[in-house]
Amino acid sequence: MDFQEACEEARKIAFSFSNPLIVHHYDTDGITSGAIVTGAFIDERRPYRRRCIKKLDDVAIDELAKEKEIIFVDLGGGNKRVNELEDVLIIDHHQTDGIEKPQVNPLLYGIDGSTELCAAGTAYFIFGKRIELAITGAVGDMQLPFIGKNNELVEIGEKDGRVRVEEDISFYGRYCRPLVQFLQYSDEPYIPGLSYREERCLQLLETLEIPLKNGEKYRTYSDLTKEEKTRLISAIAEILIERGKIKEVNELITKSYVFPKNKMNESYEAGEFSTLLNACGRHNRDDIGVGVALGVEDYFEEARKLLQLHRKMLREGIAYASANIQDFGEFYFIDGRGIIDESIIGIICGMVLNANWKKPVVGIANSNNNQLKVSSRGKGGNLGLIMKKAAALCGGVGGGHRMAAGASIPSSKLNEFLLAVGSELADKK
Known part of the structure; x- marks a missing residue:
């Protein structure tokens, strides 16, 4: 059985369940893959229940022992005790061994689950919908640059007009954040001297002669001219190279994945979408994360508040870790x-x-x-x-x-x- 055949078989197993518990992980890949599976059941108007967990340890296995039907998503392949449970389907991409239950895992088919396909991508190949979430999951799982099956996802999305590829700086907020906040709240990568320091960000933009506004409207990174982008990227790279965070400026440039059919908010670009969903999961609001992933507009404002909290905790955490x-x-x-x-x-x-x-x-x-x-x-x-x-x-x-x-x-x-x-x-x- 090849990978595609395994995906087709997994879809049959999933929809053979009468009322399964969908158990997924809490990070971006877990939220997106969980949303793809959840959305598939919603589309088919089939009953399901959903639960998000941080780890599948013995305590979790014991709690799940009473369940008759479980679909594990972005976990399950690493704990042999899943063999003790009743009807189980596993959709995972982590290293696995000794699992006797039905499992679709790229690693079992010669596909690298750490670089070529994540859980969300695997879920897409099973259910065939919500390709934006598959690509967002891969970005959140740090699988850039895309190769193998991830590239196949992009090709499918481009043909459908649901995905557009751009090459640009790999920071959060290119489309939705004013320039100062774009720099100030950068933490992937963390920019020593700029991240979380508003005055320094203002000084840098002034030095680079990059205006903050077009008329009355605050500019975002996406509003900058090509020359302005080049000056800003060079200045950031100089700081990061000096601190040993990167070796050359090209490390700041990556392919980004835009979703033209999504609204021009945090769901418009995969990196920004990933960051928002990750904050929801990390702060125990997977309900908000899955809701946002499935396009429920009412959840976006709450998700933005969770992201603010998330960044505050990261700021404090990185300061402590760097010093200790x-x-x-x-x-x-x-x-x-x-x-x-x-x-x-x-x-x-x-x-x-x-x-x-x-x-x-x-x-x-x-x-x-x-x-x-x-x-x-x-x-x-x-x-x-x-x-x-x-x-x-x-x-x-x-x-x-x-x-x-x-x-x-x-x-x-x-x-x-x-x-x-x-x-x-x-x-x-």
Whole structure:
């Protein structure tokens, strides 16, 4: 059975369920893939229930044991205990092993789930609708530049007039934010000296002779002339190169994906859409995130408020992490317990990661039930496998991708876990 045949079979299984519980992850890929599956059931007027979770650990499995029918989306392939559940369908793209339930996972068909296709893209190939969400999920899952199946998604979207490809700076807010806020709230990448510093942003724009307004209307980045864009990008690149965040200006330029049939708001461009949905999931408002993903206009204002809160937490988290990061030999360590929320520890790890570092960042934050949330980002080995092995030694659960992974472990086992991670990384040299 090839990938497309597996997708067709999965669709049949999904619609054979009488009233399934759709269980999806809480990040952008989880929200978008969950919305694609949810939307498919809405379109078919079939009954369903939906639940968003942060991790599929033993506690979650025990809670789900009473369910008769479950569709796991953007998770499920990394915990063998799903085999204990009744009727299950898994739509995932993370590293998987020993799963006996029906699963559509790109990795099982020679497609790299960390670079070529995410859960949202997989869900699209199963249900065939909402291609904007598939592309937004891939952008949110850091799968740029697109290759393989992701490129196939773009080609399909372009033919349908639902997707347009542009090359430009990879910052949030190109279409919807005034210039000062565009710079001030940039955190992917974080710009030392500019991010979260309004006066510095104003000074830079004044120095570059870039007007803030056209008449009475505040300008957005998309309003700038080609020459103004070049000056601004060069100035930002100079700062980031000096701080070791990037090596050359081209790292700031990426293909962006615009959705012409969407309204000219945060859902118009994949990067902005991704950021908005991510904030909803990270702050336990998956209902808002899925609603926005499905185009419910009433939810957008609440989503914007969640994004403001999200950025405030990121600003405080990055300041703490930058001042307190520790070198543990084989990796850098951020102890975010009591300071950084578990929902953003992974983002913080990615934000402090230096482009020149040859070893990863590992961060921890408090979670529920005396557990710790662990996130890891960077080079040095297959972090997905390392997190899985180290967590298993400590009675926890871990997994993910080669350069972005995580785990959930008992708080009492932290030292044991860190030693195991260090040992695994040393063995990979």
